Amino acid sequence: MGKKEWYLEYEIHINRPGLLGDISSLLGMLSINIVTINGVDDSRRGMLLLCDNNEQIERLESILRTMDNITVTKLRQPKLRDRLAVRHGRYIQRDADDKKTFRFVRDELGLLVDFMAELFKQEGHKLIGIRGMPRVGKTESVVAASVCANKRWLFVSSTLIKQTVRSQLIEDEYNESNIFIIDAIVSTRRANERHWQLIRELMRLPTTKVVEHPDIFVRHTEYTLDDFDYIIELRNEHDEEITYDLINDQSLFSEDGFGNFDF
Template identity: 75%
Template sequence: MKKTEWYLEYEILINRPGLLGDISSLLGMLSINIVMINGVENARRGLLILTEYDEQITRLKSILQTMDTIELIKLRKPKLRDKLAVRHGRYIRRETEDPKIIRFVRNDLGLLVDFMAELYKKEGHKLIGLRGMPRVGKTESVVAASVCANKRWLFVSSTLLKQTVRSQLIAGEYGPDNIYIIDGVVSKQRSGEKHWQLIREVMQLPATKVVEHPDIFVQATEYNLEDFDYIIELRNHENEEITYQAAGDSGFSQNNGFSMFDF
């Protein structure tokens, strides 16, 4: 019989020696296998477990709720953020007012890459926005996640190595396993009509699109921020403000915000 994966999270109320052993022994007595365990938040522990029967989870829940040394927080089929929390020892942070906004700092780059790689593995159209100040690691994270997900990345517009503004793709560059990367600032300031025709074509493909600087991108297109499935914000530190300072009609300059070669 196929085993089912569950996520168990509990908070330690009385941290005494042998507590983890007691939990492990309880799971063993119920014939529940531990796949992975880690601290996920302060005094909380998260576990990925495998069971053959739902009755095992029912019994486990009833026993855990009687223990005075822990408080049962979650016992459910694992979500993506649960799996990432166990792998990395911390949760990804969502914006409370807008759940599609997810925040990371540079110290979270491993978690960010893992998170994006899991998004890339899902089939179909996905539109991901990526905000961040210059040289914070945006493009590098997108590329690293593509490698982790075994996907091919394609720059529609970018300044990673040199300024790239494409007006067409070749036959082998169309496909659902490609990750299409668009720099909103470069596309807005340095492109022509053929480039925008290509972007409209790419946006219709059943594949993942990652748009760096989505706020600038939507200024030049018919799309809006509500069209994005996720908005990822990457900062050097938690209190950093992501800003775009316009310099007249020319857009951004080195003296007033971003330079074109900062991206």
């Protein structure tokens, strides 16, 4: 049997000198290797561990629970959020009621790009919605994540650089490894029926689709928010309200075909 990865997270009550050394020595005595270690949040530390069998982890957990200075908060096989927490030193904020909604602010763009890149690497159908106000970095983050995941991105509708509204794709663009990006506001305001037929065709493909402004998308299509696998919210500040009042402003789409909504 091969080695198995585990994620250990513990909260520190008294950060006395030598605490990390004691835990590292304990892991060494149990023949458990530390792959990665980092602080996650202010008073917690996370570790990716590698060991041969579950018995080592059971013994580790039993010993750690006798230590007064720490409390074990997680000991499990690592999830994507665990790996990113150790990598970036902070946890992705997740909606308490809607588990598929993840929240980011602008100074967490690196974490957001890394998160989306990991999603893009997964094969098969995936529908991702991303909410955010103008110029917060939605489209740029999707493009950067595509690059990190070594994927080709295609704008089905967009206002980045110039307004894009596609009504057909060429043959080699129907690739299941491509990332298809749809701006629901552009599609709603500027597109014709051929464009919507293309979107419905893409929705049936086993590939990743990213929809900017998913609330607008479901308002004008037969799809619902339940059809989305992930909803990402990107804000300038934690308390910023995401609204769609601006879509009623005709100046968002200028006469020369260049949009102002999401540069």
